[in-house]
Amino acid sequence: MTTTSQCPSTELTNPLGMVGRNAGFVDVLQKMMMVAHTKTTVLVLGETGTGKELVAKAVHDRSERASRAFVAINCGALPEHLVENELFGHTKGAYTDASKAASGLVASAEGGTLFLDEVDSLSVGTQGKLLRFLQDRSYRPVGYDKTLHADVRVIAATNANLGQKIVERSFREDLYYRISVAVLQLPALRERLDDILPLAQHFLNVHALALGKAVPTLSAKAVTALMQYSWPGNVRELETAVHRAVLFTNRTKLEPGDFGITNPIFHMDKHIEKPTFSEAKARVVTEFERQYLTNVLRENGGNVTKAAHQAGKERRCFQRLLAKYGLAGQGG
Ligand SMILES: Nc1ncnc2c1ncn2[C@@H]1O[C@H](COP(=O)(O)OP(=O)(O)OP(=O)(O)O)[C@@H](O)[C@H]1O
Ligand SMILES: [Mg+2]
Known part of the structure; x- marks a missing residue:
């Protein structure tokens, strides 16, 4: 089974074919x-x-x-x-x-x-x-x-x-x-941090499909790197970085280095928002939770009890988390 069918892009795009819920x-x-x-x-x-x-x-x-x-x-x-x-x-x-x-x-x-x-x-x-x-x-x-x-x-x-x-x-x-x-x-991509991972996932699906490869996943460090980068070239730059990573990597899990976004020249943009440590951490945690819950639900075919079990969470607490991210209705 190709990973594209596990996570079709259509889940991420709205009826206009655009990814974004920010x-x-x-x-x-x-x-x-x-x-x-x-x-x-x-x-x-x-x-x-x-x-x-x-x-x-x-x-x-x-x-x-x-x-x-x-x-x-x-x-x-x-x-x-x-x-x-x-x-x-x-x-x-x-x-x-x-x-x-x-x-x-x-x-x-x-x-x-x-x-x-x-x-x-x-x-x-x-x-x-x-x-x-x-x-x-x-x-x-x-x-x-x-x-x-x-x-x-x-x-x-x-x-x-x-x-x-x-x-x-x-x-x-x-x-x-x-x-x-x-x-x-x-809005600039750095002003819609909650869209970075859904867009990255969308482009992972699109480019893996086009290259006939299985859709790779993102390591925790890769998630952090994508979230913390300032993306001066916005969605186009993100798409290029993901395309590059899918093209040159055959591993199933992508690491920060695969995206080629560490060039310091890109960090000279004076408009870059500089969140405090707590703000940056809160954003990464929020995105991690959303991504984790989406994945665990998908892996368990939408069965909340099984997903809660896999996550090591009590069912009611797990459901509260789903509700927090608007995922409550997606379970079985
Ligand atoms: N929300 C989105 N969902 C999916 N793909 C997107 C989204 N926004 C932009 N893209 C993709 O990012 C790339 C850049 O988008 P587009 O060409 O519309 O940007 P632009 O603002 O016109 O850029 P420029 O100012 O450089 O002309 C395109 O490949 C587009 O398909
Ligand atoms: Mg244009």
């Missing part, structure tokens, strides 16, 4: 569900790797536009003069190399959603055109003298501090007010 993260998902069905412009904020694109896609997938296109553009990846071209298209001869007319991404996203990643990278001029588009959904392809209309929902994302950019005058304040009706602020 209160701050769940709050974002709830807001996301509330705005998904509207046509409201959404602004997704969060550090790199926190899941902004995943959330943007989820908004689209939960909307009436789900069957239409989800078109993503990374505004920071193109030279300034090409972004407008890419977004709004151009006419033949609009500039030297424009040998034929081309429609832009706004037209490709007709009826669907346009995802503007790294929206802060747009030049101030293009920001003005985006603002106009958001006001009445009208735009002009480069070199075209008529106005076109498009039925497109816009989702913007950035990991930049827009407030700071507004002060520096590199981001238009009026555009900010237009796109900030529905802000989904994703």
Whole structure:
């Protein structure tokens, strides 16, 4: 029996395919569900790797536009003069190399959603055109003298501090007010410590399955190491670390060294939260208890009496622990 069937990822993911039960993260998902069905412009904020694109896609997938296109553009990846071209298209001869007319991404996203990643990278001029588009959904392809209309929902994302950019005058304040009706602020992984192990377990399942390996377990020291690391690259970095560990290890139990996360360069991030010894210990103990109870229940097929016996706990005391972690209903 593969270990994947012992612990399917679906146990960990919510209906949106995202792992996370941290209160701050769940709050974002709830807001996301509330705005998904509207046509409201959404602004997704969060550090790199926190899941902004995943959330943007989820908004689209939960909307009436789900069957239409989800078109993503990374505004920071193109030279300034090409972004407008890419977004709004151009006419033949609009500039030297424009040998034929081309429609832009706004037209490709007709009826669907346009995802503007790294929206802060747009030049101030293009920001003005985006603002106009958001006001009445009208735009002009480069070199075209008529106005076109498009039925497109816009989702913007950035990991930049827009407030700071507004002060520096590199981001238009009026555009900010237009796109900030529905802000989904994703917490950094270090602010959602209770999600680290469920995410790690999810990625263990996914990558072990992909590599045709049995799903390894985490040693107690590995659990502590994952919990104490600051994860400046957030969920993406965690996924990479787990992938690396599964790829290069054939042992059934993973140790801290398998994840390659000890490079001191990563600990120079000044934003890192510095919990006291007691806080750090309490978090690790909490996560250990949750993980232990989940495992022991699973190993005993959900039978609480058997699980309590294996854990060496009196049944009533064991049930109180299950209730504390919201696992009470999962027994048989
Ligand atoms: N809650 C989650 N559950 C499962 N996978 C997640 C979750 N959040 C993020 N991921 C995964 O982490 C990776 C990074 O997510 P995503 O690309 O959405 O981040 P981002 O915020 O857009 O990053 P960047 O700012 O660097 O563009 C992806 O592979 C994504 O599938
Ligand atoms: Mg992204």
